[in-house]
Amino acid sequence: MSEDILLTEPCAPTETHAISAEAATTVATALKALGDPFRLRMLSAIAADPRGESCVCDLAELAEVSQPTVSHHLKVLKNVGLLDAERRGTWVWYRINPARRSAVTALLDAFAPAAIAEAAPEALPDADPADTDAQIAHLAADLAAATPALPPETVTGIVRESYAALARSAKITRYIVPLTERFARQRLADLTRDRASAAPQVLFVCVANAGRSQLAAALVTQLSNGRVIARSAGSTPAADVHPHVRSLLAEIEGDDAAQRFPKPLTDDAVRAADVVVTMGCGDVCPVIPGIRYEDWAVGDPALASPKGVAAIRDDIESRVRKLLDTLLTD
Template identity: 60%
Template sequence: MSTPTATHPAHESCVATRVEAHTIAPELADRAAAVLKAVADPLRLRMIALIASAPKGEACVCDLTELAEVSGPTVSHHLKTLKEAGLVASERRGTWVYYRVAEPYQPAVRGLLETLVPAAGAERAPHDIELENVDRALAAVISSLTERFPEIAPTLVDRIVRESYTGLARRAAIRQHLVPLTRHFAWQRLEDIRKADAPAGDYPPQVLFVCVQNAGRSQLAAALLHRYAGDRVVVRSAGSMPAASVHDKVRVHLDELGGDEGAFPKPLTDDAVRASDVVITMGCGDVCPIYPGKRYEDWQVGDPALASAEGVAAIRDDIDGRVRGLLGDLLPDLTLPPIRKASA
C-alpha cells in the first residue's frame, strides 16, 4: 500500500508565486475596488459621464443637479464620494463649483463609458442614424447663430448650442421638437451673454422668474408679464430642476395668454441671472447665484403641480396681482388692462 507523498514546501511556494503573478496585488485590488464602488451607483455613474462628456471636460454643480430629482445635499454626498475615490477634482470659480475627471483616471473613465456602458445596452436598437441627423441639425443651428451673434466667439456659440441641447434632452418627453427648442433656448442664452458682457448698453429691464420645475408658476409669471409689457421688458423663466413639459392645467392658461415657443421648461443658467435686473424665485429655495446690483424677490405662491383646475386659476390670479405690482415699479407709465375677475 502506497503512502501519500508529502507536498514539499518549495513546491507550495512555487505555486503561490505563479498565482500571484497572474492576479492583482492585494493593495491594488483594494484601491481599484474602492474606485469601482464609487461608480457603482447609477446616479454617480451618470454624473461622471456628464462630467467626462461636457464641453471642455468640466461640468458645473448646477448641471449635475439636473440629472435627478434629488436634494442638494444628496448631490453633494455623491460628489464627495467621487472626490474621495480620487475620480474627480473640483474648482470654485465665482459663484459656482466646477468638476472634472481627475487626470490619472481620464483614460479609465473614457474606457468605461466607451466599452462597458455600450455593452450593457447592447440589446437596445442602435441610434446612430438619429444621432447623425441631430448632429447635422445642430451644426445648422450653430451656423445661423454664429452669424446672428458675430461679436461672440464661434467656439462659445458652438458650446452654448450643444450644452442647450444636452440640458433639454435630459428630461424631454417628446424629442422631435428638441432642435427648434434648442435654437430658441440657445438664442436666449447668447442674448444674455451679450448683455452681461456689455452691460453699459441701452437695454430694456430684464426679469427672470425661477421655480423648481419651470412648468407652472414661473411660466405663468413670464407669460403674464410678456402679455402686459410686450417688448418693453425682456422676460426669462427657468427651473432649478426642470420638468419634461409644462403642466397640462397650466398650459391652458398659457394658451389663453398667447404663449409662444418659449413656453417649455428650461434649466437655470448663470448667464440668465447675470443679464437680469430683477430675479424672482418661487418656491425653489436658495438656488440662484447672487450678484450685486440686482433686485431679488421671493414670491410665496402656491404650486399648481397638484392643484385642481380652480386652484390653478387662483394661483394665476395671485401671480397676476404680483406681476402688476412689479410692472408698476419697472414701467410706471404702462397702462394695464382691467383685473380679470376671480375664478369661481
C-alpha cells in the same frame, strides 16, 4: 461541478449604505403623518401663504370639516416637526418649521408633481442621433455667423450646452433641435445684452419651470405690452409645461403659448436680469451683486384644483402688476 460550487459558495455581502435605523424611524414617522391627503393640502396651503403663516380659520375652508378636526391634523404635523405654532388671542397660527422648509419645498415642488404627472401621450419616434448631431452643428454655425459680438467657439459651446441640457429632461427628442435653437438664441441674447440701453428684464425661477414661472413670464409680457423682457427657468426642469398651466398660457398668449417649454437655470440668465424672482427654489439661484431678488410664495398649479389654479393665476397677476409698477416707473 462548477454549478455546485456556485450554489454552495458562501455570500460575501459588501458594506451597506442604507440610512440608519434611527434615521429611518424618524423619516417614516414624518411620512406617516403626511399620509393623509387633507394634511398634505394644509401643508401646501401654509407653505404657499404669502403671509408666511396660516390660521386655523383659513385652513378650515379647504374641506367641510370642523375647526377641531383641522386643529387635530395640524397638531399631528406639528408633533413630527413640520410645523411651528403660535397662539394669538383665540386663534392659533401655523408656519413651516424653518429647519424643515427645504424638505417641505422638495416634497411639494419636486416630488408631488412628479408623482401625479399625467401619462405621456403615445410617443413619436425619436430623431436619428447622427442626423441630430449634424443639425446641431449646422445650427451652431448659423448662430455664430449671426452673433459677431461673440467668438464662434463660444457660440458653438452655448449651442452644444443648450442641447445637452434640454436632452436630459426630454421625453421625445424629435423636436429637440428647434427647442435647442430657441434656448440658445435666448442665452446668446442674454450674454450680449447691453444693460444700460436694454429694456428691463425679469427672470422667474421655480423648480420644474412647468407652472408658476411660465405663467408669471407670460403675464409680464402681456401686461407690459413687451416693454419688459421676461425669462423663466427651472432648477430641475420638467419634460413639459403642466396641462393646467398650458391652458392658461393659451388664454394669455394664444398660439404663441405652444412655444413655451421648460428650460434649465443658467448663470447667463441670472446675470442678464435686472430682477430675479424665485418661486420655491431660492437656495439654488446664484446671488450676483447689483441684481434685485424677490421670493414669491405662491401655490403650485400642478397640485391645485381648477378653482385653485384660477386663484394662483390671480395671485401671480397681482404680484406682476406691482413688479411692473416699479420697473416701468424706474
